[in-house]
Amino acid sequence: MDQVSVGLLGFGTVGSGVVHLLLQEQEQLGERAGCPIHLEKVLVRDKEKLRKIKLDDDRFTVDASDVLDNPNIDIVIEVMGGIEETRQHIHRALRNKKHVITANKDLMAVYGSELLEAASDNGCDLYYEASVAGGIPILRSLTDGLAADRIQKMMGIVNGTTNYILSKMNREPVTYEEVLKEAQALGFAEADPTSDVEGLDAARKMVILSHLAYSVPVNLEDVSIEGITEVAQKDILYSKKLGYAIKLIGIAELDNQMIDISVQPTLLPERHPLASVENEYNAVYVYGESVGETMFYGPGAGELPTAIAVVSDLISVVKNMYHGTCGDHIFLPRREKICKPDEAIKTQYFIRLHLKDEPGAFSKMTDLFKKQGVSLEKLIQEPLDDHQSAEVAIITHETNKKMFEETYHLLKDLDVIEDIKSYYRVEGMK
Amino acid sequence: MDQVSVGLLGFGTVGSGVVHLLLQEQEQLGERAGCPIHLEKVLVRDKEKLRKIKLDDDRFTVDASDVLDNPNIDIVIEVMGGIEETRQHIHRALRNKKHVITANKDLMAVYGSELLEAASDNGCDLYYEASVAGGIPILRSLTDGLAADRIQKMMGIVNGTTNYILSKMNREPVTYEEVLKEAQALGFAEADPTSDVEGLDAARKMVILSHLAYSVPVNLEDVSIEGITEVAQKDILYSKKLGYAIKLIGIAELDNQMIDISVQPTLLPERHPLASVENEYNAVYVYGESVGETMFYGPGAGELPTAIAVVSDLISVVKNMYHGTCGDHIFLPRREKICKPDEAIKTQYFIRLHLKDEPGAFSKMTDLFKKQGVSLEKLIQEPLDDHQSAEVAIITHETNKKMFEETYHLLKDLDVIEDIKSYYRVEGMK
Numbered sequence: 133m134d135q136v137s138v139g140l141l142g143f144g145t146v147g148s149g150v151v152h153l154l155l156q157e158q159e160q161l162g163e164r165a166g167c168p169i170h171l172e173k174v175l176v177r178d179k180e181k182l183r184k185i186k187l188d189d190d191r192f193t194v195d196a197s198d199v200l201d202n203p204n205i206d207i208v209i210e211v212m213g214g215i216e217e218t219r220q221h222i223h224r225a226l227r228n229k230k231h232v233i234t235a236n237k238d239l240m241a242v243y244g245s246e247l248l249e250a251a252s253d254n255g256c257d258l259y260y261e262a263s264v265a266g267g268i269p270i271l272r273s274l275t276d277g278l279a280a281d282r283i284q285k286m287m288g289i290v291n292g293t294t295n296y297i298l299s300k301m302n303r304e305p306v307t308y309e310e311v312l313k314e315a316q317a318l319g320f321a322e323a324d325p326t327s328d329v330e331g332l333d334a335a336r337k338m339v340i341l342s343h344l345a346y347s348v349p350v351n352l353e354d355v356s357i358e359g360i361t362e363v364a365q366k367d368i369l370y371s372k373k374l375g376y377a378i379k380l381i382g383i384a385e386l387d388n389q390m391i392d393i394s395v396q397p398t399l400l401p402e403r404h405p406l407a408s409v410e411n412e413y414n415a416v417y418v419y420g421e422s423v424g425e426t427m428f429y430g431p432g433a434g435e436l437p438t439a440i441a442v443v444s445d446l447i448s449v450v451k452n453m454y455h456g457t458c459g460d461h462i463f464l465p466r467r468e469k470i471c472k473p474d475e476a477i478k479t480q481y482f483i484r485l486h487l488k489d490e491p492g493a494f495s496k497m498t499d500l501f502k503k504q505g506v507s508l509e510k511l512i513q514e515p516l517d518d519h520q521s522a523e524v525a526i527i528t529h530e531t532n533k534k535m536f537e538e539t540y541h542l543l544k545d546l547d548v549i550e551d552i553k554s555y556y557r558v559e560g561m562k
Numbered sequence: 563m564d565q566v567s568v569g570l571l572g573f574g575t576v577g578s579g580v581v582h583l584l585l586q587e588q589e590q591l592g593e594r595a596g597c598p599i600h601l602e603k604v605l606v607r608d609k610e611k612l613r614k615i616k617l618d619d620d621r622f623t624v625d626a627s628d629v630l631d632n633p634n635i636d637i638v639i640e641v642m643g644g645i646e647e648t649r650q651h652i653h654r655a656l657r658n659k660k661h662v663i664t665a666n667k668d669l670m671a672v673y674g675s676e677l678l679e680a681a682s683d684n685g686c687d688l689y690y691e692a693s694v695a696g697g698i699p700i701l702r703s704l705t706d707g708l709a710a711d712r713i714q715k716m717m718g719i720v721n722g723t724t725n726y727i728l729s730k731m732n733r734e735p736v737t738y739e740e741v742l743k744e745a746q747a748l749g750f751a752e753a754d755p756t757s758d759v760e761g762l763d764a765a766r767k768m769v770i771l772s773h774l775a776y777s778v779p780v781n782l783e784d785v786s787i788e789g790i791t792e793v794a795q796k797d798i799l800y801s802k803k804l805g806y807a808i809k810l811i812g813i814a815e816l817d818n819q820m821i822d823i824s825v826q827p828t829l830l831p832e833r834h835p836l837a838s839v840e841n842e843y844n845a846v847y848v849y850g851e852s853v854g855e856t857m858f859y860g861p862g863a864g865e866l867p868t869a870i871a872v873v874s875d876l877i878s879v880v881k882n883m884y885h886g887t888c889g890d891h892i893f894l895p896r897r898e899k900i901c902k903p904d905e906a907i908k909t910q911y912f913i914r915l916h917l918k919d920e921p922g923a924f925s926k927m928t929d930l931f932k933k934q935g936v937s938l939e940k941l942i943q944e945p946l947d948d949h950q951s952a953e954v955a956i957i958t959h960e961t962n963k964k965m966f967e968e969t970y971h972l973l974k975d976l977d978v979i980e981d982i983k984s985y986y987r988v989e990g991m992k
Contacts, residue, residue: 153710153852163896164709261707267853269707276706277691277699279594280583280873405859408838413855422583422866423697425843429835430856440853443710455887466593 136165136450137172139199139230141221142212143183143192146235146262147174149439150209151185161443165450173199175212200224207449209442210234219243226254231458233445235262235438241336245349248462255459257452259445264337265290265414267437268430269444274344274418275463281420283345286384287559290337292412292432293321293328294360294380298397299410301368302377308363320412330359331380331395338382338393341416346386349465350393358396367554370484370525371399374510377407378556385472392472399482399527399558425562474534480509480558481536484525485543486516486550493548497524500546504539506531521550527558566595566880567602569629569660571651572642573613573622576665576692577604579869580639581615591873595880603629605642630654637879639872640664649673656684661888663875665692665868671766675779678892685889687882689875694767695720695844697867698860699874704774704848705893711850713775716814717989720767722842722862723751723758724790724810728827729840731798732807738793750842760789761810761825768812768823771846776816779895780823788826797984800914800955801829804940807837808986815902822902829912829957829988849992904964910939910988911966914955915973916946916980923978927954930976934969936961951980957988 138154140147154161154171162168171191179192193199199208200221208225210232212218218239222232232251234240240247240263251258261271265288274283289295293315300311312329315321327333335355342350360380371378376399384393400407405427409415414432419425431437452458487493494513501508510527528536536555543549568584570577584591584601592598601621609622629635630651638655640662642648648669652662662681664670670677670693681688691701695718704713719725723745730741742759745751757763765785772780790810801808806829814823830837835857839845844862849855861867882888917923924943931938940957958966966985973979 149852157710157712160712161710267850267856269703272702272707273699276878277702277874278870279877280587280591281870282587282590403838403840405838408833408835410833420697420870422579423870424861424864424867426697426858426860428856428858431854434854436852437854440708440711440850444707447709448706451890455885455890457885457887460881460885 133167133454135168135170136207136453137170137205138207138209138446139172139202139205140174141196141199141208141210143174143176144211144213145435146211146438146442148183148185149435150211150442151187153439153443161447165447166454167450169446169450172205173202175199196221201228205230206453207231207233207446209446210236211442213238215239215242219247222247223250226250226256226258229254229256231257231449231453233259233442233449235260235442237263237333237336237340241339241352244340244343245465248464252459252462252464257449257458258462259449260340261445262438262441264340265416266431266433267440268414268416268428268432269441270341270416270428271344273428274341278418278420278423281422283418283420284386285419286341286345286416287406288334288338288341288382288416289379289406289409289414290382290416290432291328291334291380292414293325294334295409295414296320296412298360298363298378298380301363301365305365307365308361329361331357334380334382334395338384338395342384342391342393343465344463345384346391347463347466348391348469350391350469354391354393354469354471356394356396360397362554363397364554367484367556370512371482373512374525374527375402376400376558377402379406381406381559387472390470390472390476392477397556399556401561404559404561419562474537475532477533478530479533480530480560481528481555482525482558483528483540483555484523484553486521486553487524488548488550489515489519489521490548496546496548497543500542501539504535504542506535506539563597563884565598565600566636566883567600567634568637568639568876569602569632569635570604571626571629571638571640573604573606574641574643575865576641576868576872578613578615579865580641580872581617583869583873591877595877596884597880599876599880602635603632605629626651631658635660636883637661637663637876639876640666641872643668645669645672649677652677653680656680656686656688659684659686661687661879661883663689663872663879665690665872667693667763667766667770671769671782674770674773675895678894682889682892682894687879687888688892689879690770691875692868692871694770695846696861696863697870698844698846698858698862699871700771700846700858701774703858704771708848708850708853711853713848713850714816715849716771716775716846717836718764718768718771718812718846719809719836719839719844720812720846720862721758721764721810722844723755724764725839725844726750726842728790728793728808728810731793731795735795737795738791759791761787764810764812764825768814768825772814772821772823773895774893775814776821777893777896778821778899780821780899784821784823784899784901786824790827792984793827794984797914797986800942801912803942804955804957805832806830806988807832809836811836811989817902820900820902820906822907827986829986831991834989834991855992904967905962907963908960909963910960910990911958911985912955912988913958913970913985914953914983916951916983917954918978918980919945919949919951920978926976926978927973930972931969934965934972936965936969
């Protein structure tokens with residue numbers, strides 16, 4: 133091959149990073165890929181917009197077909213985001229036998245299987261390393277590095293915004309709302325942070341990871357999702373006292389052929405490898421039957437880290453083209469999906485509640501736990517300022533989700549309990 | 563391909579793990595590799611030895627040629643260890659057009675370039691993921707996942723034995739000798755622990771990592787090596803007081819085309835991602851120009867984790883065979899080796915010394931640092947039990963290796979200094 137030509141869909145943050153690398157590192161990339169890589173066209177919305185990277189005018193186009201139907205283009209890099217229009221673009225590129233690299237987690241979480249199948253049918257590559265945990269090569273580690281193992285569990289800090297907020301709340305006595313505002317001012321949180329703080333973004337990434345690690349056709353609807361908007365400074369305080377850190381954790385397990393995927397604020401023991409992942413960093417903890425504990429840590433977003441993931445994919449695709457092996461590396465689900473019922477989901481819980489300060493209140497509460505078969509591992513009780521009630525924070529022993537939720541509702545109705553402030557999942561050390 | 567046949571050299575710990583996976587996971591491995599994998603022959607020293615995994619008698623051989631010259635065998639897995647004989651075996655296998663997978667860091671650190679070249683000449687694969695950090699797919703992450711980046715620095719906890727010893731010394735007031743004995747009893751340290759505790763094992767792994775990340779033909783002689791045998795409980799104590807943890811760290815940097823590779827006890831800030839890597843775990847911290855900080859964490863040794871790395875390599879080789887791309891994935895050094903001179907190696911230092919308790923002693927010492935241009939960032943002074951001298955622990959600001967060693971010798975000769983107990987490299991947060 134004399135040269136490989138690339139078309140870019142989108143020229144935002146990640147797109148700029150990709151162009152920067154393609155121009156700046158031209159020689160090194162050519163060397164590593166085995167042939168020169170040429171940037172042919174860039175689809176933009178507005179050709180006149182001022183950009184920090186300068187390109188000749190004729191490299192820009194506002195017409196998608198200049199990329200998607202361009203016979204000179206071998207590989208399409210999609211960094212425009214969005215779902216429906218982008219999905220059509222990628223289908224069109226694949227029909228035209230162009231290989232595709234995408235950084236689009238929203239798209240891959242929803243239409244991943246469909247697009248991978250289309251790529252496979254067309255003998256094309258479809259790579260998407262950048263869609264999960266930006267600069268961390270986690271997808272490759274699952275498909276190649278740990279190829280021989282059976283992954284049993286993955287836990288991910290896969291959303292930088294929420295990890296930034298919780299890290300800050302952990303270090304300083306600030307509220308969720310205060311940190312969110314600051315994060316927005318610093319550019320660590322979007323103007324509309326909903327999909328981050330409500331856990332949806334993390335859920336999308338867990339879907340992509342589960343698809344690869346468990347070979348199961350997972351949908352977003354299979355994920356039980358809870359965000360961080362209700363996490364109070366007091367939850368963090370009591371967690372610390374009990375030896376835990378609260379993180380927004382995506383958990384995906386395969387157990388006895390059944391999968392369970394969830395995203396929620398979770399208490400991790402302070403010594404857990406994920407507990408010290410701070411600020412906007414991401415990490416994916418993978419437990420394999422044979423390999424045991426591994427963890428992959430790095431920047432989860434950002435112009436250049438994400439661009440590195442995209443361009444590393446590009447090098448792989450160019451090598452596949454050279455070897456004539458495009459389309460052979462696509463993982464399509466091989467297993468049927470069976471979701472774990474709530475009574476089989478075993479975990480510990482943290483619960484924080486206000487208990488009336490009256491004789492017998494404490495034993496009424498503990499009797500209820502006992503009757504439900506939920507035993508308590510750790511407990512802290514502290515008086516509240518009103519002197520009429522006490523705050524109690526509890527870590528239960530392992531129980532199942534169904535039983536715990538039943539207990540929660542019974543506790544809520546118990547006359548000696550004024551209010552249940554919060555409850556969260558608790559993970560142990562493996 | 564109907565089937566791929568494998569021959570095994572060696573049936574020790576890792577070999578048993580590999581055979582366990584090949585038999586136990588036959589179906590899954592066949593599915594992932596694309597065709598069934600058959601274990602044809604196993605070279606052992608003693609056919610009669612009792613083993614926990616049972617194989618038919620005729621699978622064993624004591625004659626290496628039954629594996630190396632066996633026309634039925636496509637892939638040779640070398641897990642026998644050793645250097646000279648093994649090197650000849652691998653050359654012979656490659657000449658016979660057999661692909662090779664090895665877990666042998668000693669061999670790859672010394673003869674890696676030679677063997678990779680032989681593999682390339684014969685159009686064969688030579689994979690060695692298991693040689694560095696057992697269950698962590700770090701070699702693949704460097705060559706594929708971060709392919710587009712320029713790696714600037716790697717820091718590795720790549721020896722489990724020494725990390726176990728230092729972790730224990732960090733938690734409990736025990737001496738090096740006490741922990742070593744315990745580690746030997748528990749099987750975490752060899753009967754002859756020299757190559758681990760003197761840093762040689764870690765140095766070999768840093769050579770292999772540097773070769774891949776920097777594309778430079780590095781030798782073991784290029785690595786400055788210092789082990790942990792002199793680390794005292796007091797060093798750990800003062801490090802803690804100053805906010806650091808002592809770890810045996812392999813450091814490999816590429817700066818301005820010059821490389822610098824070393825292994826030594828190193829102080830890391832407690833918040834550094836490597837500082838919380840405990841016990842026998844390994845981790846490799848990689849700093850890339852674009853991607854920034856990443857870290858790969860997992861078990862560094864052990865039967866099954868190492869076997870997973872070997873068998874994941876096996877899956878890759880079988881795929882390459884199927885695609886006809888064997889020998890195409892070999893990384894040979896492309897850059898000339900220029901080693902960094904000592905005056906260009908910039909770092910901070912920790913030094914612990916005994917100072918006479920007499921008027922002017924302290925300022926005599928600090929004057930010497932000042933005259934040398936080495937400024938001090940942190941200092942602790944505490945009286946010693948003899949009441950005639952004080953113990954001083956210092957963290958310097960960044961200086962260069964040559965200047966620091968000169969200062970060390972001048973301090974040693976200073977009349978107010980009774981003794982210099984230790985000095986170590988100190989790394990900051992990036």
